[in-house]
Amino acid sequence: MTQIVARKNPVAFKTQAISVAASPEVLRYEPVGSPLSFAQMQERRRPLEVDDPHRFEVTLANLGVSVDLHLHWQGRDFHLLVRQDRPDRGDRVLKLLSGYVPAHELRVPLLTVMTEIAEELLIESEAGWLQGRYQDTWLPTPYANSLPLNDEHYFALGARSGAARPVLCRELNLLERPHAYVHLPTSSLQLIYSMTLQLPESLRSLSLLHADEYLDEDSGELIARLDTQRPELFLAEYRDGMPTGELFCLQQGELIAQPTEDQLLSEAFAPRQGWLVAASNCPLRS
Numbered sequence: 705m706t707q708i709v710a711r712k713n714p715v716a717f718k719t720q721a722i723s724v725a726a727s728p729e730v731l732r733y734e735p736v737g738s739p740l741s742f743a744q745m746q747e748r749r750r751p752l753e754v755d756d757p758h759r760f761e762v763t764l765a766n767l768g769v770s771v772d773l774h775l776h777w778q779g780r781d782f783h784l785l786v787r788q789d790r791p792d793r794g795d796r797v798l799k800l801l802s803g804y805v806p807a808h809e810l811r812v813p814l815l816t817v818m819t820e821i822a823e824e825l826l827i828e829s830e831a832g833w834l835q836g837r838y839q840d841t842w843l844p845t846p847y848a849n850s851l852p853l854n855d856e857h858y859f860a861l862g863a864r865s866g867a868a869r870p871v872l873c874r875e876l877n878l879l880e881r882p883h884a885y886v887h888l889p890t891s892s893l894q895l896i897y898s899m900t901l902q903l904p905e906s907l908r909s910l911s912l913l914h915a916d917e918y919l920d921e922d923s924g925e926l927i928a929r930l931d932t933q934r935p936e937l938f939l940a941e942y943r944d945g946m947p948t949g950e951l952f953c954l955q956q957g958e959l960i961a962q963p964t965e966d967q968l969l970s971e972a973f974a975p976r977q978g979w980l981v982a983a984s985n986c987p988l989r990s
Contacts, residue, residue, distance in 0.1 A: 709915055710845040712781055712929040717742045718807045722764045726977045726979045731884050732872045735810045752891040757978025765891045769813050770972055771801035782939035785916045797985050799970035811873045814880060817897050818843050826913040827859055834859045857904040864898040875977050885981045887971055909957040912937045949989045964988055
């Protein structure tokens, strides 16, 4: 059953192009130019060539963020992935929770990460939906009008060890030390934050679900929808730090095995050369 949980106006989104200066030791970026609408940003996301993967200066279309969420559940370790159809690239991939960084958060992209988690990661309990908390900060509840909250329990986020090479916005080190790469096919700078997800141990019938967005051509609105019968959020199992190649969904406290044949992962998992990623995807079982 599909439920519409939110509507918003995509025209309200604004961002800026990103100037990047990279060396083998550090990557610096800063917003440049006039504010860009979503359509203007997409127009700039065209393939790019960089000669030296370790040292370069380039202006990119946008800044994007992803979060690599690690879950320890019933003595097993998982990474959270969501499925996305990408008609513009001709593929269907499993990817990290991710989003575009708006102009007002380009200097503190961790704020965008919190918003993306709140919008994309939906955790259902028997007594309602769980709100998230990161350290002492509550995550927003974008669907509170549609999905009643569980007032007694919440899920907690924690930071994992960050990247060895620093990433700076101008001269400011980014909080939580994200990993960074320049994605050549989309001319974008991508930051990956590594975090832990902790679920309440006392709740046994949890379901992990995903709200996806699409543009309604009739109304022009961006629609967020939830399909409880077709979970689009997956748990990729890891053992001793290495992926097993197994996928699961968590439904009412049960891990349900999912098919893995011909599954693709997004470019975030593709091989990197220096600061650069040239591929658009890679096989799950590579």
